[in-house]
Amino acid sequence: MVTEGALRVRKKRDDLIPLLEALAYNLRWSWDPSTLDLFQRLAPEPWARTHNPIAAMQSAINEPDRLAEHAESILERHTNLEHYLTRQPYVRDVPRIAYFCAEFAISETLPIYSGGLGVLAGDHLKAASDLGLPLVAVGLLYRYGYFRQVIDDTGYQREAYDRLDTDTVAVRPVLDAHGGPTLIEVPFPARNVRARVWVAQVGRIPLYLLDTDLAENREDDRWITGHLYGGDQDTRIRQEIVLGIGGLRALRAVLPANAQPEVMHMNEGHSAFLSLELAREQLVAGTAPNFDAALLQSAPHLAFTTHTPVAAGHDAFPSDLVEAYFNGYRQQLGLTHEDFMLYGRREPAATWERFSMTVLALRSAARRNGVSQLHGTVSKEMWGGVGLSLQDAPPAAEMDAITNGVHTATWVGPEMGALYDRQLGEDWRTHPDRAASWTQLAEVDTEAVWAARTAQRARLLERVDAMSRFEGLGGLHPDVTPEKALVLGFARRFATYKRAGLVLTDPDRLVRLMDGGNRPLVIVFAGKAHPRDDPGKLLVQRIVQASRDERFRGRLVFLDNYDVEIARFMVQGSDVWMNTPRRPQEASGTSGMKATLNGALHLSELDGWWDEAYAPGMGWALGEGLAEDLVGDAHDAAEARQLMDLLEFDILPQFFDRDAAGIPRAWLETVARSIQTMAPRFSAQRMVNEYVARFYKPAGAAIGH
Numbered sequence: 001m002v003t004e005g006a007l008r009v010r011k012k013r014d015d016l017i018p019l020l021e022a023l024a025y026n027l028r029w030s031w032d033p034s035t036l037d038l039f040q041r042l043a044p045e046p047w048a049r050t051h052n053p054i055a056a057m058q059s060a061i062n063e064p065d066r067l068a069e070h071a072e073s074i075l076e077r078h079t080n081l082e083h084y085l086t087r088q089p090y091v092r093d094v095p096r097i098a099y100f101c102a103e104f105a106i107s108e109t110l111p112i113y114s115g116g117l118g119v120l121a122g123d124h125l126k127a128a129s130d131l132g133l134p135l136v137a138v139g140l141l142y143r144y145g146y147f148r149q150v151i152d153d154t155g156y157q158r159e160a161y162d163r164l165d166t167d168t169v170a171v172r173p174v175l176d177a178h179g180g181p182t183l184i185e186v187p188f189p190a191r192n193v194r195a196r197v198w199v200a201q202v203g204r205i206p207l208y209l210l211d212t213d214l215a216e217n218r219e220d221d222r223w224i225t226g227h228l229y230g231g232d233q234d235t236r237i238r239q240e241i242v243l244g245i246g247g248l249r250a251l252r253a254v255l256p257a258n259a260q261p262e263v264m265h266m267n268e269g270h271s272a273f274l275s276l277e278l279a280r281e282q283l284v285a286g287t288a289p290n291f292d293a294a295l296l297q298s299a300p301h302l303a304f305t306t307h308t309p310v311a312a313g314h315d316a317f318p319s320d321l322v323e324a325y326f327n328g329y330r331q332q333l334g335l336t337h338e339d340f341m342l343y344g345r346r347e348p349a350a351t352w353e354r355f356s357m358t359v360l361a362l363r364s365a366a367r368r369n370g371v372s373q374l375h376g377t378v379s380k381e382m383w384g385g386v387g388l389s390l391q392d393a394p395p396a397a398e399m400d401a402i403t404n405g406v407h408t409a410t411w412v413g414p415e416m417g418a419l420y421d422r423q424l425g426e427d428w429r430t431h432p433d434r435a436a437s438w439t440q441l442a443e444v445d446t447e448a449v450w451a452a453r454t455a456q457r458a459r460l461l462e463r464v465d466a467m468s469r470f471e472g473l474g475g476l477h478p479d480v481t482p483e484k485a486l487v488l489g490f491a492r493r494f495a496t497y498k499r500a501g502l503v504l505t506d507p508d509r510l511v512r513l514m515d516g517g518n519r520p521l522v523i524v525f526a527g528k529a530h531p532r533d534d535p536g537k538l539l540v541q542r543i544v545q546a547s548r549d550e551r552f553r554g555r556l557v558f559l560d561n562y563d564v565e566i567a568r569f570m571v572q573g574s575d576v577w578m579n580t581p582r583r584p585q586e587a588s589g590t591s592g593m594k595a596t597l598n599g600a601l602h603l604s605e606l607d608g609w610w611d612e613a614y615a616p617g618m619g620w621a622l623g624e625g626l627a628e629d630l631v632g633d634a635h636d637a638a639e640a641r642q643l644m645d646l647l648e649f650d651i652l653p654q655f656f657d658r659d660a661a662g663i664p665r666a667w668l669e670t671v672a673r674s675i676q677t678m679a680p681r682f683s684a685q686r687m688v689n690e691y692v693a694r695f696y697k698p699a700g701a702a703i704g705h
């Protein structure tokens with residue numbers, strides 16, 4: 001017999017499940033702590049294991065009592081989500097945008113990113129969602145992601161690959177009119193490759209992800225969306241065909257005619273084949289007489305962002321590889337192989353040049369930009385001469401600069417967030433780009449800042465300590481307590497130009513600084529090297545070996561497997577954030593923005609965003625005032641000395657200048673000033689608003705939106 005009480009519980013359960021699913025499948029939880037908190041309370045054990053709302057939901061729906069117990073919270077969070085999704089947009093009259101990128105970092109539970117580019121793209125979507133932009137995004141669903149970093153006994157990096165289980169992440173197949181999966185076809189030599197379309201919902205923004213792992217594809221084609229940046233040139237060109245050409249076909253398949261994008265944003269050159277498909281559509285429709293004309297006609301619809309001045313960061317394919325894949329397709333464009341190659345060559349006469357995706361993007365997109373003011377200038381020098389189509393018509397924006405930003409609500413730590421809520425009201429959450437949202441920080445109580453900073457520092461140190469014990473290194477040195485220690489953070493890709501080892505140039509001096517007794521300094525490192533970058537891996541090894549060295553033990557630590565989760569711990573808990581690239585190779589850098597948002601002070605080379613952000617009394621600048629004629633090793637050595645001087649004579653004395661209550665008042669005043677200045681300027685909302693004002697809206701106007 002079913003009792004009335006049991007019926008009520010079951011009824012409630014049936015009502016609550018759809019609400020819970022809506023909450024779990026919208027990645028808005030990745031920047032909404034209250035929703036995460038709900039999932040944690042609903043399923044504490046699965047939560048502790050996975051930190052994944054989908055897993056928590058799947059466990060909770062089998063426990064009706066638990067659901068009933070939390071019914072009110074579920075309803076409350078669901079109402080909040082509905083309100084978020086339906087509220088009036090903050091910007092209007094924006095054309096419909098499609099944003100293409102090879103990687104997106106939304107949450108560590110959806111590992112389809114490697115680093116900075118993906119984080120930037122993920123933050124772009126989140127800010128676009130907050131602003132209510134009519135934007136959709138396109139990427140690839142990698143079954144094995146980038147890689148999980150495992151450090152071996154010698155300190156060398158090994159790569160492990162975990163298969164993504166689509167049943168336990170916040171992605172779902174896009175269904176067609178008959179309820180079946182949406183499949184698209186991408187033209188390949190002597191075959192079509194099929195791709196399934198998935199969607200990850202990022203607040204208001206759908207992120208469409210293509211996946212070629214289908215039984216009806218050839219075995220090697222199933223691996224096109226296997227690994228991110230893992231393969232050879234052959235895999236890379238296949239991935240870029242699926243992303244660019246397949247990506248546009250996916251949008252044509254999943255969006256109704258009146259919702260098709262008007263502006264397409266190629267975030268980095270990986271998606272540049274998109275421009276070929278746009279041109280092909282016009283040739284098929286008869287709206288352009290030839291390929292060059294079609295390209296010129298599409299140009300106002302296209303924007304292109306370049307992300308690195310480092311040559312190796314620009315994909316370029318050899319002529320025979322291009323011909324192997326485009327032989328059939330280029331004929332549909334009415335091009336010979338030699339003609340086709342010209343669109344990817346900077347100098348038309350340079351037949352030895354490979355087919356560059358950056359050049360193709362520059363020949364296709366009316367608007368283009370670098371990602372900091374300095375990078376804009378450098379990119380203009382690198383690419384300034386490359387115009388639109390082979391006619392080299394001038395682009396609308398010669399080479400603009402739109403400085404990157406970070407999504408405030410994603411990166412701010414819980415204690416600093418709560419402090420901002422108390423001190424600033426809620427405006428900083430909805431309008432982080434407005435300076436006015438942050439002005440009240442001038443009057444902040446430094447004791448409260450110290451308490452929040454200490455709580456965030458403690459969380460990082462706890463993690464670091466646990467890891468160090470787990471690895472048999474005995475944990476942090478007893479001097480290193482959250483109330484006392486200065487945490488210096490360094491986390492980034494281990495490419496040699498970023499000089500992770502700079503602070504270890506003079507180990508004796510570093511040992512002396514760290515072993516301050518009453519003035520403990522701890523350095524936390526994290527970062528992956530690309531699997532094929534052996535010099536980068538040797539650099540990882542050097543840092544890991546230092547962390548195992550008696551002299552540094554418990555004071556210098558390497559956290560393995562740098563990802564979005566580790567990044568949160570580090571940017572929220574560090575007191576000083578260090579960045580040591582060789583100028584001007586860091587296009588922007590964003591981790592320092594995340595750290596300053598949390599009250600770290602920035603110690604960085606005057607490169608990327610810091611070149612425009614630094615002002616005396618607001619962090620420290622490396623490379624300033626050094627002799628002009630210093631190059632190579634001599635320059636590195638001079639900067640290493642400068643770094644140690646800053647630590648020894650400026651940073652440590654200021655941080656350890658405490659009052660009777662143990663609080664570094666002057667330091668915290670600098671922190672408050674730095675947050676107030678940096679947080680609005682380097683927010684993703686400021687960045688997306690700039691793209692709206694300078695790219696999307698003018699593009700809309702040019703095409704008669």
Ligand SMILES: *Cc1c(COP(=O)(O)O)cnc(C)c1O
Nearest residue numbers: 115116492563564567589590591
């Ligand atoms: C922010 C972030 C990056 C990019 O930071 P940089 O300063 O450009 O190195 C890379 N990886 C992860 C996981 C991040 O969160």
